[in-house]
Amino acid sequence: MKCYTCLLVLFLFPIIIFAQDSTSTVKKRIYTTKPLQGAEAPTIDGLINESGWDLVEWTGDFTENQPDENTPPSQKTKFKIVYDQKYLYIAYRCYDDEPDKIEKRLSRRDGFAGDWVEINLDTYHDKRTGFSFSITAAGVKGDEFISQNGDNWDSSWNPIWYTATNIDEEGWTAEVKIPLSQVKFGKSKEQIWGLQVNRRLFRKEERSVWQRIPQDAPGWVSEFGELHGLIDIEPQKQLEIQPFAVTQLDTYPKEEGNPFRDGDDFELNGGLDAKIGITNDLTLDLTVNPDFGQVEADPAAIALDGFQIFFREQRPFFVENKNIFDYRFANNQDNVFYSRRIGRNPKGSISGIDNEFIDRPTNTTILGAAKFSGKTKDGWSIGILESVTSREIAKIEDENGNKREAIVEPLTNYMVGRVQKDFNKRNSFIGGIITATNRDLGDTFNIDEEDPDTDETSEVAGTRENNLNLLRKSAYSAGLDFKHNWKDRKYFLEGNIVASHVEGSKEAIEETQNELTHLFQRVDAGHVEVDPNRTSLTGTGGKLTGGKSGGGNWRYSAGVFWRSPELELNDIGFLRQADEIRQFSSARYLFLKPTKLYRRANINFNQFATFDFDGNYNRIQYRLEGFINYKNNWWTEAGFGHKPRIFTNTFLRGGPRWRFSDENFAYLFFGSDRRKKFNFTVGYDGSRAAQNSFSFNRYVIRLRYQPFNSFSMSLNPQFRQNPNKTQYVTEADFNGTARYITADIDQQTLSASIRLNYNINPNLTIQYYGEPFISRGRYKDFNYVNNAVAKNLGERVTLYNQDQISLVDDQYEIDENRDGTVDYTIDNPDFAFVQFRSNLVLRWEYIPGSEIFLVWSQGVTGDGNPGDHLFRSLKNQILDQQPENTFLIKATYRFVL
Structure with a gap:
């Protein structure tokens, strides 16, 4: 089987190597900036009226990137760039012949709602990574670190920079000031950076770009134009120190007699974060006694495997x-x-x-x-974490x-x-x-x-x-x-x-x-x-x-x-x-040119096969899936697949290799235009196994509503059904022989994540997240494994007869040989797990880089009655229970030295 894998890969590689090209190279655009050199530095107020902007010319001639690539955009855009020894300045003029239709939606930082414009800078000029700075028409910042040639955009990067916008009769304008200490570049006489400017026209869901990037391009950053003219700028060694203080009160149900659960706990804490630029390329991050109290709770989950x-x-x-x-x-x-x-x-x-x-x-x-990381001008990426x-x-x-x-x-x-x-x-x-x-x-x-x-x-x-x-x-x-x-x-x-x-x-x-x-x-x-x-x-x-x-x-x-x-x-x-060897392959076809039906679409086929190091051929799977974004911005994605062979070494937790019945699966999701103030997603995915031995159903609804620009809400309920005739229960000993026991389980899971976002202004937001989670499992028709690799379910397991198994004091007693003596027992595996977690966070960035958090976290975790239906468990174990609460105040101040 190992040889089969190697031969298949070697067979496919010649196809990859000798495939034909079908596109021509797009000419790189160049923008040449100039230093201010004593001219009036721009005041960041959104009004492009300072004399410093007159040193350079506007550049425009944007090209539509989505939906109809390489066509003129609906609205014109232009920008200009100047600099001094500490800052890079960008001015945007986003024309709009219907300025009253400019979408000014507020959101938290990195929300990217409404109309926006962004600049991407590949300061390393490595054609794989870059820094992105976005500004919406409402003045909300967005900043991301780009990696993997545009396949990964990390919005957790939060540099200090300054921006302002203004709307007038011609459209809207924006000014941006980026400290050179916030981006990384090598020391050289003239810097050459990759450059891209990208605008979103919200009402048409249209993207236009300064440097054309074809839809069939192999990536994003590698296709940028270039920024020239950055002469003799000195690398800026970043030095930031950010102390913080936290006060926290926890309240919870008091437990009589328990000295550790008297009803409340109070804690005062503090720590320090620091960012030190060792060189302009490499940064040392330090944290002492870090606090992560404002971080959102993990989603609830339960894994029976x-x-x-x-x-x-x-x-x-x-x-x-x-x-x-x-x-x-x-x-x-x-x-x-x-x-x-x-x-x-x-x-x-x-x-x-x-x-x-x-x-x-x-x-x-x-x-x-401590974390020492960065990338040098010579192409070395370095990271050390201790x-x-x-x-x-x-x-x-x-x-x-x-x-x-x-x-x-x-x-x-x-x-x-x-x-x-x-x-x-x-x-x-x-x-x-x-x-x-x-x-x-x-x-x-x-x-x-x-x-x-x-x-x-x-x-x-x-x-x-x-x-x-x-x-x-x-x-x-x-x-x-x-x-x-x-x-x-x-x-x-x-x-x-x-x-x-x-x-x-x-x-x-x-x-x-x-x-x-x-x-x-x-x-x-x-x-x-x-x-x-x-x-x-x-x-x-x-x-x-x-x-x-x-x-x-x-x-x-x-x-x-x-x-x-x-x-x-x-x-x-x-x-x-x-203990796995996996062969995999995939092929995808992209419909690059929009039509009267769709804006974009694709179809994908993939397969994989797995083996273990003992030479067992364990699994093969095929899947066909597709996606279409319609002309009206509604969308559909669907897929189906087949698993003709499913063996696993782990199901019986140390027992023999187990065979699952052949399985087919499918999914279908569709949704409305995500730009609308009310939009939704509805979906289903499920699977069916031979002999009705296993099935899975998941029903998904996602509702999003933004009644006005500063407030949005979402509700994402999910319901899962997972019946399985051979759910693993436990292992028992029967006269020196291992008995691997499974049962028919009826498992149902209900969850619903809720999010509310209120934006008082771009720097003051209130966010709420909550999720009730209930999972219930009822077991019946207990059986033991007879032939773990049999294709027929009836040969794979043997059911206990009624005279072999009985439930006594929440424990199953099994008399397998029917001699009147209990041979072994099984704890009743029925369960009902109930959990509710929530966070209410007020975040105020009172000056760039310095924040105050007010946090209220709440949680309830408990065991329900497996005999109850899900909504009764919700009432009894969440609504009727006293929750645990955490009240937290955290203040930070970032010193930029």
């Missing part, structure tokens, strides 16, 4: 410049660096006894972190007042180093990454320490326990990656490789081998087995792919990736499953 759930990073320190540290080596989520590991929930175990109360930390405290998290201790007290402590997370050091080098006229790069995680686990794994507060060392009172014996002591990884583009970046070949090495006690490494990610204990595995004496584990992974990314109507790619059984990245990375 046992795998970890991926959550996106929202903390500003880790989000900024994250593209430099990114190293996705296989699929979209597998990454050598997953910053959510830093400050994670403590993982140490606690050996509790009856009548004890436990105060366990929710997150690990980040004592400090962070230390504190030892976390859980406090334990029984009803008699006896106290003890348990260490639930050790002092830990995290390090990431990343480097890439551009070459071949910026068409290629090669890079590498290293990571290290080191934990201070102490000399032994089960210790009692003298408590300095009580001077007691008894087994009950005043003891501190180390419960870290299952944590790995250290983890290291390293990788190399490359990408090569040719024929004007229309074709590409890229690849990477990664290796990992983890160390720890015998118990920790045995636990690693038994984790769901690895499953060395799998009973039918011929290539791995658990070695209880191992104290380390080393594995590899990687990817090789190539394809066509631009030119003409066709795009296609093919490749292979692998993750060896021993690969382990979850100390500082994200790895869902090891």
Whole structure:
């Protein structure tokens, strides 16, 4: 099977390499700026009337980019650029023959609502990355860091810059002042930067650009025009210090007798963030005792398959410049660096006894972190991140007042180093990454320490326990990656490789081998087995792919990736499953020219096949999907697929390889014009398996309404049904034989995220986010696995008869051999998980870069009655429960030195 994968990839690569070009090269435009040199510097008020603007000419002649590429736009646009030693100044004149129809919608920063104009600057001139500064007609800023040649726009980047707008009888104008310290560039006599200016005419959903970029272009940044005339500007070494102070009050239901739950907690905290320009290319970011109290709550989720759930990073320190540290080596989520590991929930175990109360930390405290990152004029991208998290201790007290402590997370050091080098006229790069995680686990794994507060060392009172014996002591990884583009970046070949090495006690490494990610204990595995004496584990992974990314109507790619059984990245990375080899390919056709029916459309076909390192052919899947944006800006996307072969090594959690029935799936979503003050999306996706063994239905409605320019709301309810005749329940022992038990589950999940945004002005906003989440599962028709790889469901499992299974005191008793004696028991797996999370945030940027946050967070989490319907669980467990509340005030002040 491995040979089959390699042969398929080798067969597809010649098609990629010898494909034909179908487009001509577009001539690069050049704009030449001039220095102010004593002339009047513009006052940023939106009125273009200062004499400094007269030093340069207007440039215009924009070309429509969307929907009808390479045609004259509906309205004209022009701009001019001047500079001095500290600032870049841009003036825009956006003509509009119907100025009363200019859309002036307010939004939070980076909302991009209504009419806007933006400038993109490739200051490195690497044709892959850039800085974007947008301004709406209402005066709302938008700023993004562009990477991956326009495939990734990171709005978490928030530089300090200044802007103002004005509407008059000719349309609207804008002035922008960008400190040169906020963008990065190398030292040279004359700077040559990539340049693009892009305007959105909202009412026609029309985009026009200064430098024409064909719809079949291989990217965005690589196609920019050029900005010349920046002579002898000095690189600006950025120095910003931002202290903050936080006061926080938590209230929650009081628990009688629990000394740790008396009804409220109060905390006063502070810290410091700093940004230091080592050179104009490279920046050192520092944070001491960071606070992330204003960050939005993660969406609720529940996973019955046992795998970890991926959550996106929202903390500003880790989000900024994250593209430099990114190293996705296989699929979209597998990454050598997953910053959510830093400050994670403590993982140490606690050996509790009856009548004890436990105060366990929710997150690990980040004592400090430093990040050195940037890109040099020579094409070196550099990133180094170092962070230390504190030892976390859980406090334990029984009803008699006896106290003890348990260490639930050790002092830990995290390090990431990343480097890439551009070459071949910026068409290629090669890079590498290293990571290290080191934990201070102490000399032994089960210790009692003298408590300095009580001077007691008894087994009950005043003891501190180390419960870290299952944590790995250290983890290291390293990788190399490359990408090569040719024929004007229309074709590409890229690849990477990664290796990992983890160390720890015998118990920790045995636990690693038994984790769901690895499953060395799998009973039918011929290539791995658990070695209880191992104290380390080393594995590899990687990817090789190539394809066509631009030119003409066709795009296609093919490749292979692998993750060896021993690969382990979850100390500082994200790895869902090891022991896999996957071949994949895709082909996409783009309808580039709008017609009377649509503005744009595409259709895509993809397939993949998976194998494990034991040579098992586990899966094949095919999918066909398409998207169309109609002339009236309504849209539809649809797809369907077939899975004729589905085997998995993980379903029985260490049991034999399992076969799922053949499956078909489909989805259909459509929506109205997103520009309208009221718009919606309605969708469905679902799947059906043979013999009705499994099905999935998800119904989605997204409603968005903006009754007036300063207020918007959205409601996104979802309902899921997931019946499954063979949902894994547990493993039991029957006379020395393992019994893998599954059951028929009726699972239903209801959620509804709610967002309200009120913008008093562009710098003062109120935002609300809330999401109730209810998931209920009822089990019946319990059965045990008979032949895990049988195609027929009746041969795969055997149902228990009524005289074999009975429910007694919320526990199933099973007399499998019918001799009147209970052979084994199963806890009743029925569940109802209920959660509500919300954030209400007032954000005031009282001067550029300095903010005040007022935050009210609320949450309820509980277990409902599985016998209730979903709405009764909503009422009983959310509406009728006293919530936990957090009230927080955070103030920051950014000193720019």
